[in-house]
Amino acid sequence: xxxxxxxxxxxxxxxxxxxxxxxxxxxxxxxxxxxxxxxxxxxxxxxxxxxxxxxxxxxxxxxxxxxxxxxxxxxxxxxxxxxxxxxxxxxxxxxxxxxxxxxxxxxxxxxxxxxxxxxxxxxxxxxxxxxxxxxxxxxxxxxxxxxxxxxxxxxxxxxxxxxxxxxxxxxxxxxxxxxxxxxxxxxxxxxxxxxxxxxxxxxxxxxxxxxxxxxxxxxxxxxxxxxxxxxxxxxxxxxxxxxxxxxxxxxxxxxxxx
Amino acid sequence: xxxxxxxxxxxxxxxxxxxxxxxxxxxxxxxxxxxxxxxxxxxxxxxxxxxxxxxxxxxxxxxxxxxxxxxxxxxxxxxxxxxxxxxxxxxxxxxxxxxxxxxxxxxxxxxxxxxxxxxxxxxxxxxxxxxxxxxxxxxxxxxxxxxxxxxxxxxxxxxxxxxxxxxxxxxxxxxxxxxxxxxxxxxxxxxxxxxxxxxxxxxxxxxxxxxxxxxxxxxxxxxxxxxxxxxxxxxxxxxxxxxxxxxxxxxxxxxxxxxxxxxxxxxxxxxxxxxxxxxxxxxxxxxxxxxxxxxxxxxxxxxxxxxxxxxxxxxxxxxxxxxx
Amino acid sequence: xxxxxxxxxxxxxxxxxxxxxxxxxxxxxxxxxxxxxxxxxxxxxxxxxxxxxxxxxxxxxxxxxxxxxxxxxxxxxxxxxxxxxxxxxxxxxxxxxxxxxxxxxxxxxxxxxxxxxxxxxxxxxxxxxxxxxxxxxxxxxxxxxxxxxxxxxxxxxxxxxxxxxxxxxxxxxxxxxxxxxxxxxxxxxxxxxxxxxxxxxxxxxxxxxxxxxxxxxxxxxxxxxxxxxxxxxxxxxxxxxxxxxxxxxxxxxxxxxxxxxxxxxxxxxxxxxxxxxxxxxxxxxxxxxxxxxxxxxxxx
Numbered sequence: 001x002x003x004x005x006x007x008x009x010x011x012x013x014x015x016x017x018x019x020x021x022x023x024x025x026x027x028x029x030x031x032x033x034x035x036x037x038x039x040x041x042x043x044x045x046x047x048x049x050x051x052x053x054x055x056x057x058x059x060x061x062x063x064x065x066x067x068x069x070x071x072x073x074x075x076x077x078x079x080x081x082x083x084x085x086x087x088x089x090x091x092x093x094x095x096x097x098x099x100x101x102x103x104x105x106x107x108x109x110x111x112x113x114x115x116x117x118x119x120x121x122x123x124x125x126x127x128x129x130x131x132x133x134x135x136x137x138x139x140x141x142x143x144x145x146x147x148x149x150x151x152x153x154x155x156x157x158x159x160x161x162x163x164x165x166x167x168x169x170x171x172x173x174x175x176x177x178x179x180x181x182x183x184x185x186x187x188x189x190x191x192x193x194x195x196x197x198x199x200x201x202x203x204x205x206x207x208x209x210x211x212x213x214x215x216x217x218x219x220x221x222x223x224x225x226x227x228x229x230x231x232x233x234x235x236x237x238x239x240x241x242x243x244x245x246x247x248x249x250x251x252x253x254x255x256x257x258x
Numbered sequence: 259x260x261x262x263x264x265x266x267x268x269x270x271x272x273x274x275x276x277x278x279x280x281x282x283x284x285x286x287x288x289x290x291x292x293x294x295x296x297x298x299x300x301x302x303x304x305x306x307x308x309x310x311x312x313x314x315x316x317x318x319x320x321x322x323x324x325x326x327x328x329x330x331x332x333x334x335x336x337x338x339x340x341x342x343x344x345x346x347x348x349x350x351x352x353x354x355x356x357x358x359x360x361x362x363x364x365x366x367x368x369x370x371x372x373x374x375x376x377x378x379x380x381x382x383x384x385x386x387x388x389x390x391x392x393x394x395x396x397x398x399x400x401x402x403x404x405x406x407x408x409x410x411x412x413x414x415x416x417x418x419x420x421x422x423x424x425x426x427x428x429x430x431x432x433x434x435x436x437x438x439x440x441x442x443x444x445x446x447x448x449x450x451x452x453x454x455x456x457x458x459x460x461x462x463x464x465x466x467x468x469x470x471x472x473x474x475x476x477x478x479x480x481x482x483x484x485x486x487x488x489x490x491x492x493x494x495x496x497x498x499x500x501x502x503x504x505x506x507x508x509x510x511x512x513x514x515x516x517x518x519x520x521x522x523x524x525x526x527x528x529x530x531x532x533x534x535x536x537x538x539x540x541x542x543x544x545x546x547x548x549x550x551x552x553x554x555x556x557x558x559x560x561x562x563x564x565x566x567x568x569x570x571x572x573x574x575x576x577x578x579x580x581x582x
Numbered sequence: 583x584x585x586x587x588x589x590x591x592x593x594x595x596x597x598x599x600x601x602x603x604x605x606x607x608x609x610x611x612x613x614x615x616x617x618x619x620x621x622x623x624x625x626x627x628x629x630x631x632x633x634x635x636x637x638x639x640x641x642x643x644x645x646x647x648x649x650x651x652x653x654x655x656x657x658x659x660x661x662x663x664x665x666x667x668x669x670x671x672x673x674x675x676x677x678x679x680x681x682x683x684x685x686x687x688x689x690x691x692x693x694x695x696x697x698x699x700x701x702x703x704x705x706x707x708x709x710x711x712x713x714x715x716x717x718x719x720x721x722x723x724x725x726x727x728x729x730x731x732x733x734x735x736x737x738x739x740x741x742x743x744x745x746x747x748x749x750x751x752x753x754x755x756x757x758x759x760x761x762x763x764x765x766x767x768x769x770x771x772x773x774x775x776x777x778x779x780x781x782x783x784x785x786x787x788x789x790x791x792x793x794x795x796x797x798x799x800x801x802x803x804x805x806x807x808x809x810x811x812x813x814x815x816x817x818x819x820x821x822x823x824x825x826x827x828x829x830x831x832x833x834x835x836x837x838x839x840x841x842x843x844x845x846x847x848x849x850x851x852x853x854x855x856x857x858x859x860x861x862x863x864x865x866x867x868x869x870x871x872x873x874x875x876x877x878x879x880x881x882x
Contacts, residue, residue, distance in 0.1 A: 051454060052453075053450065053453075053454075072453075072458075073450075073453040073454055074452075074453045074454075074455075074456050074457055074458045074459065075456075075458075077453070077454055077455055077456035078456040082454070082455070083454055085451070085454075089448050089450060089451035089454075090448075090451070091443065091444060091447040091448060091451070092447070093447070093561055094443065094447070094561045095561055095562050095564055097564040097568050098440065098443075098561060098562075098563065098564060101440065102440065102444050102451075102452070102455050102457075103455055104437075105437060105440070105441060105444075105455055105456055105457055106455070106456035106457075108437040110436060110437040110438065112438055112465055114432075114436050114437070114438070115429075115432060115433045115436040115437075115438035115439050115469070116429050116432055116433070116469075117432065118432055118435075118436070122436065125437070126435075126436075126437075126565075129437075130564070130565050130567075130568065133568070134567075134568060134571070137568075143571055143572060143575045144572050144575035144576045144579065145572065146564060146568045146569060146571065146572035147562050147564060147568070147569050147572050148572075149561065165455070169455065169456065311682070311685075358863075358867050359863070359866060359867065362866060362867075362870055363870065364681070365611075365615075365617060365825075366821070366866050366870050368617070368685075369617075369817065369818070369821060369862065369866070370862070370863055370866050372814065373818075373859035373860075373862050373863050374859070374863070376814075376855055376856070376859050377855075377856045377859050377860070380852075380853065380855055380856045381856075384852055384853070499689055502686075502689070503686055503689060503690075506682055506683065506685075506686045507686060535700075535701065536697065536701060537697075538693050538696070538697045539693065539694055539697035539698060539701065541690070541693055542689075542690040542691065542692065542693025542694035542695075542696075542697065543690065543694050544690070545686055545687065545689060545690025545693070546671070546672045546687045546690040546691055546694070548686075549676060549679065549683040549684070549686050549687040549690070550675040550676060550687070553676065553679035553680060553683040554680070554683075
């Protein structure tokens with residue numbers, strides 16, 4: 001398979017406002033793909049189109065060759081496309097472990113009657129998934145918080161829980177929306193290492209990020225977006241020095257003189 | 259043993275010996291309490307756990323009751339044989355009714371359920387197909403017969419209701435520790451996050467409805483047996499409002515909360531019959547006050563339905579960290 | 583044709599009443615996203631208050647215009663006061679609480695008002711005097727329109743137009759609309775949200791009070807629990823027109839009145855309620871935001 005995710009000529013409008021305009025992005029398996037651009041550029045809108053929350057007006061999105069354009073979010077997630085959110089969407093009153101096991105839901109073989117009667121098939125399924133939760137908590141260093149309400153933990157830990165939850169679904173591609181937002185320096189370093197480890201597992205990752213150090217370190221390929229349009233794409237070193245990118249973030253010389 | 263299991267066990271033990279410590283008037287109240295507690299628990303599945311604004315739950319309670327009444331009085335079926343129908347028919351109807359409205363925003367769904375309830379009342383009152391009996395309902399429901407034994411004493415009916423309650427509590431406990439049960443919480447707390455985890459929200463909401471309706475239907479059957487009659491006014495939307503309020507005033511998804519809520523809404527008024535006139539006024543004021551003082555209910559639910567081995571591991575990890 | 587025109591007149595009259603009540607629901611919902619379940623009971627309360635004022639101070643003889651205005655005004659003021667009290671006691675403490683808690687509080691408040699009425703005036707039906715307005719009526723080729731109906735239609739129209747002007751052409755009205763769109767932004771713009779909410783309850787309650795008085799005059803039989811069902815119907819009218827939209831409530835009210843009249847006139851009165859609710863459910867499935875309502879998007 002050449003590409004795990006193919007976004008082709010995708011456009012999204014909101015009542016005449018062009019949020020994203022003719023974007024083409026192709027992610028290879030095992031690649032970390034960065035999406036960067038100033039605030040309001042349309043990056044999260046793009047992610048929402050990929051994960052099915054929005055339906056693009058134009059273009060197509062293919063996952064492992066299958067057209068998922070406009071498919072319902074849960075169906076896309078069931079196929080192996082999992083995401084985290086910019087503002088962290090955890091189930092705050094529930095314990096960390098209960099949050100993480102939410103990710104295993106699509107892989108669960110329980111039927112409706114298992115909610116009424118606990119057969120041996122149920123026990124096998126539950127055990128398997130709680131053990132997966134245990135594994136993930138160990139990986140993220142969250143073991144001691146298993147029974148703590150997720151909302152009680154630090155922002156950095158909440159990010160980890162969200163990622164653990166996404167990983168619990170055995171995704172093939174992980175969509176991360178500003179994973180470093182709100183993290184301090186130590187937490188960011190920790191996160192960078194975690195993402196590298198995830199890459200080693202063979203997952204593809206598509207990531208929106210503003211932290212340039214992190215982006216340069218982690219990504220294999222980047223697309224830069226501004227006002228919904230692609231303004232540059234390429235390897236990190238190329239994008240870093242592309243004048244169009246610099247202009248988008250900082251502005252041209254003329255603007256600086258004002 | 260955690261707190262909730264402890265309370266549940268205590269409650270079950272007390273209710274088990276209840277008939278032996280009270281007189282017949284109280285026994286009847288006890289039966290009513292058990293039946294309504296079951297309905298409240300079933301509403302809790304829909305409203306408390308899945309977070310669906312269902313204000314028409316009396317429909318399913320009523321369908322169960324009327325199914326037993328109609329099948330027994332009009333078609334001569336043995337009461338015992340009517341019970342499976344009283345469970346399945348409300349469940350099917352819940353899916354038919356909720357299906358078209360399940361994707362609606364909370365408040366709209368709420369009003370739609372009220373609408374269904376009112377239509378249901380009219381169907382009952384207008385003696386549709388000559389089956390539903392009109393405003394006076396249906397009389398002359400038979401006695402329960404199992405293996406030749408007749409259960410006509412209040413005590414026998416009490417234990418029938420008690421059995422149903424215990425069954426309901428077991429189902430709810432199994433629900434809470436299953437994937438489907440967890441899915442309901444996820445949907446309640448954050449639908450978008452749930453969808454992003456691959457949870458088909460509409461499917462699970464309908465599941466909640468069906469399960470809640472099935473259990474309410476069973477309770478309806480027992481209700482019909484208790485009174486040997488059914489009438490439309492027991493299943494009007496004021497009743498639905500009561501069930502709605504019980505869950506929220508007591509505490510969503512909270513076992514002690516639901517029990518307290520049922521007790522306050524249905525048993526307490528019996529204690530204060532002298533205040534019968536101002537009963538509902540005091541209720542209403544209590545509802546307002548409770549929400550102001552405890553917006554999450556008198557006894558809010560606590561989470562933490564995780565396997566013991568994880569809890570122990572967490573504890574160990576914390577201890578080893580503390581000793582460093 | 584006669585029946586149709588007759589039903590049209592009746593329908594518009596009833597519809598005007600629904601509209602007056604629906605406005606109270608829609609204004610509160612628009613700003614607070616709360617279904618004010620107690621509103622219907624407040625309307626019933628107005629009818630009872632009006633009845634008491636009429637019988638206590640005037641006996642039941644026909645009244646001069648001045649006296650009628652006094653009674654209407656007094657009732658409206660009393661009910662507005664209770665409305666503000668309702669907001670302060672049952673809703674304001676729950677502004678930051680989960681939405682369902684406010685719903686329960688609203689239901690509780692409804693019970694309190696309903697049973698308050700019962701405790702004060704008793705559980706039996708009260709009859710509104712028949713001759714508040716002269717009992718004259720006019721016959722236009724088989725279609726009868728009474729003085730009372732005419733007053734209802736005329737006054738409702740005046741009130742609705744006035745409200746429309748108030749909401750759309752005055753500074754206060756703009757503030758109300760701003761608060762309905764985004765409370766926090768409104769606060770940041772210096773709008774006193776508490777005051778806006780109080781004004782909404784005053785206006786809504788007053789309109790409801792006038793509606794209640796008319797309901798008393800038109801239907802004449804009052805029971806303490808009539809508010810619930812009537813209020814529900816008015817709320818459905820608001821939804822049909824587009825909840826949160828003031829023209830929507832007016833339109834929805836009139837349409838519901840016409841719909842009711844047509845069903846009662848041509849099909850049956852026993853199933854009239856059912857048809858109303860079927861209409862509601864159809865609208866909710868097909869266009870939940872109502873005829874004049876707008877969709878709002880959620881930011882993910």
